[in-house]
Amino acid sequence: MYLKRLEIHGFKSFAARTAFDFGPGVTAVVGPNGSGKSNLADALRWVLGEQNPRALRSRKSEEVIFAGDRKRPPAGFAEVSIALDNSDGWLPLDFQEVSISRRLHRSGESEYLVNRARVRLKDVSDLFARARVGQNSYAIMGQGLVDQVLNLKPEERRSLIEEAA
Amino acid sequence: MYLKRLEIHGFKSFAARTAFDFGPGVTAVVGPNGSGKSNLADALRWVLGEQNPRALRSRKSEEVIFAGDRKRPPAGFAEVSIALDNSDGWLPLDFQEVSISRRLHRSGESEYLVNRARVRLKDVSDLFARARVGQNSYAIMGQGLVDQVLNLKPEERRSLIEEAA
Amino acid sequence: VRERFRESFHAVNADFGRYFKTFFGGGNARLALTEPEDYGESGVDILAQPPGKRQQHLQLLSGGERSLAAVALLFALLETNPAPFCVLDEVDAALDEANVGRFSETLATLAQQTQFVLITHNRSTVQAAGAIYGITMSGDGVSTVLSLRLDEHEPAGGQ
Amino acid sequence: VRERFRESFHAVNADFGRYFKTFFGGGNARLALTEPEDYGESGVDILAQPPGKRQQHLQLLSGGERSLAAVALLFALLETNPAPFCVLDEVDAALDEANVGRFSETLATLAQQTQFVLITHNRSTVQAAGAIYGITMSGDGVSTVLSLRLDEHEPAGGQ
Numbered sequence A, B: 001m002y003l004k005r006l007e008i009h010g011f012k013s014f015a016a017r018t019a020f021d022f023g024p025g026v027t028a029v030v031g032p033n034g035s036g037k038s039n040l041a042d043a044l045r046w047v048l049g050e051q052n053p054r055a056l057r058s059r060k061s062e063e064v065i066f067a068g069d070r071k072r073p074p075a076g077f078a079e080v081s082i083a084l085d086n087s088d089g090w091l092p093l094d095f096q097e098v099s100i101s102r103r104l105h106r107s108g109e110s111e112y113l114v115n116r117a118r119v120r121l122k123d124v125s126d127l128f129a130r131a132r133v134g135q136n137s138y139a140i141m142g143q144g145l146v147d148q149v150l151n152l153k154p155e156e157r158r159s160l161i162e163e164a165a
Numbered sequence C, D: 001v002r003e004r005f006r007e008s009f010h011a012v013n014a015d016f017g018r019y020f021k022t023f024f025g026g027g028n029a030r031l032a033l034t035e036p037e038d039y040g041e042s043g044v045d046i047l048a049q050p051p052g053k054r055q056q057h058l059q060l061l062s063g064g065e066r067s068l069a070a071v072a073l074l075f076a077l078l079e080t081n082p083a084p085f086c087v088l089d090e091v092d093a094a095l096d097e098a099n100v101g102r103f104s105e106t107l108a109t110l111a112q113q114t115q116f117v118l119i120t121h122n123r124s125t126v127q128a129a130g131a132i133y134g135i136t137m138s139g140d141g142v143s144t145v146l147s148l149r150l151d152e153h154e155p156a157g158g159q
């Protein structure tokens, strides 16, 4: 399984619909300070079900919606979608490709979709738990957090190893 | 006033007596990971009177003494000296050059010297307070601490401005 | 559960030691149980010993040494429990040139089994990538994307 | 005390705004009292607005933007209350190439009144220095020093 496509729309600084196609192997993301690179990492963490705003460098969950600027009004909602290549059957679903989306409206209403069908957050978490992805916290290493792994308490490190079991 | 010379002996990874001569302007310090660059910054923070081991990346104050390695035994004491150019009379002392030293023995006994005469810690702190140096915490910006200034609480930022008054 | 933890602990420990030696060009690193032999409840400690140095508490490691030890542990976890993809956001910021080289070589090998999205300012890390995306902020605070497929670009001028 | 705090607050605030504009090539930054007009007790907030963006809470700034804002505040404090020397340990680690350039230019100017000891891995930051010391770890965990006086060395090969 690997990440084939990422679409971001109205999430943080990605006001317009923006798409990234990925191949297997290493894709580098470069750009000036403040251009939106870590926002891309936040988008991936968010679509995998992250519920804690602080893990997305925000104070409230609505802060991930594009807040507007001189020319554009604030967005009404934020949406992130990923398409995963499932030809190896990693996700227990009968599809060659699985798409997962998350949407948050300014009203606070949030939606999750798997292959464009609405599901509950619990369904997404279960799906990922069976596929050993999602909250697998070490798979997305945020900026400046590299040595946070070393600052964990011994019992927190234990749960990292348990997850890998 | 500026820093003319720094001598480190038995402090952290500087087992042998090591001297640095500085001119005014910018002196760059380069070297591989783990070679001792931040230990040099710690030596400067220590000689200016730092009392908190955690600000020196240590748990106990004796941990700044060279701990020994395969070939050398642990050092018996750590000593750091600085020579300051005082031709502008910045330090309220009648000397063109002022030297300040700090020594810590494994026994826990510590000594402070100004121009090679033993003084108490309080004398060093007073001297620096009058010259607006020493605990001036922003003058030594530790590794990875750049944005700690931004994480201070509003009242802590106030004391930074008060120090500058 | 106890049995699975024991197996995973030993697997991660072995890989952690291996990656550490690759990154540091020697030395030793290992995981230790805070309550030895109690695989059911015990917490986990990390012991690291860069080459030529004594075994020391993690706090004494330098900034770059900490980054390298953390990445070695991350790669070991990815070996034992492969994730479909992994995002690394400027993990190379504190590394010197020699360590950046060792990191990107090891990454290129691990990328044969795990996909990586690698955010970096470091030109030499970019060499390890098969594709590059450039993100810029247009004058009005909105992120836009440029795809700089590696094969089209002279890597040195990449950014 | 209140009078002195008021003077120093306004001086640091003016310099902070100036350094911020230099580093970001525009935008705005200022200090604000949490209890306006109460110079005796009030805490201090920091407001930053990179060019083209709206004024935002510090937490929303990117890694590199935070480093630049912190250094702008540090330089402003050094203007108001000059320290005899200042040590900077890898403050440029999160900066992109353009910002490293702006940082080292500004440092070179400020270095006419304050002495700096600058620890860095960045070759282009080293250009701003009048002298370079190289520190290496001999095989047995002991730091040794090499003086690489700038005038003797071809800067590009400096390290």
Ligand SMILES: Nc1ncnc2c1ncn2[C@@H]1O[C@H](COP(=O)(O)OP(=O)(O)OP(=O)(O)O)[C@@H](O)[C@H]1O
Binding pocket: A011, A012, A013, A031, A032, A033, A034, A035, A036, A037, A038, A039, A040, A063, A064, A065, A066, A067, A068, A143, C141, D050, D053, D056, D060, D061, D062, D063, D064, D065, D094
């Ligand atoms: N909800 C939002 N709406 C609009 N812009 C936002 C929102 N949240 C964050 N931003 C903007 O995103 C920018 C930060 O982007 P990001 O952290 O991704 O930068 P970066 O490319 O990682 O930079 P660096 O190289 O410095 O780490 C901030 O300047 C902020 O203005």
Ligand SMILES: Nc1ncnc2c1ncn2[C@@H]1O[C@H](COP(=O)(O)OP(=O)(O)OP(=O)(O)O)[C@@H](O)[C@H]1O
Binding pocket: B011, B012, B013, B031, B032, B033, B034, B035, B036, B037, B038, B039, B040, B063, B064, B065, B066, B067, B068, B143, C050, C053, C056, C060, C061, C062, C063, C064, C065, C094, D141
């Ligand atoms: N008391 C001590 N005795 C001997 N060695 C010590 C002592 N305290 C720290 N060290 C050594 O100093 C090394 C760290 O040095 P330092 O943090 O200065 O590296 P650095 O040059 O700043 O590296 P980086 O570029 O990664 O930040 C550690 O590897 C540690 O072994």
Ligand SMILES: [Mg+2]
Binding pocket: A037, A038, A039, A143, C089, D062, D063, D064
């Ligand atoms: Mg970033």
Ligand SMILES: [Mg+2]
Binding pocket: B037, B038, B039, B143, C062, C063, C064, D089
């Ligand atoms: Mg360091």
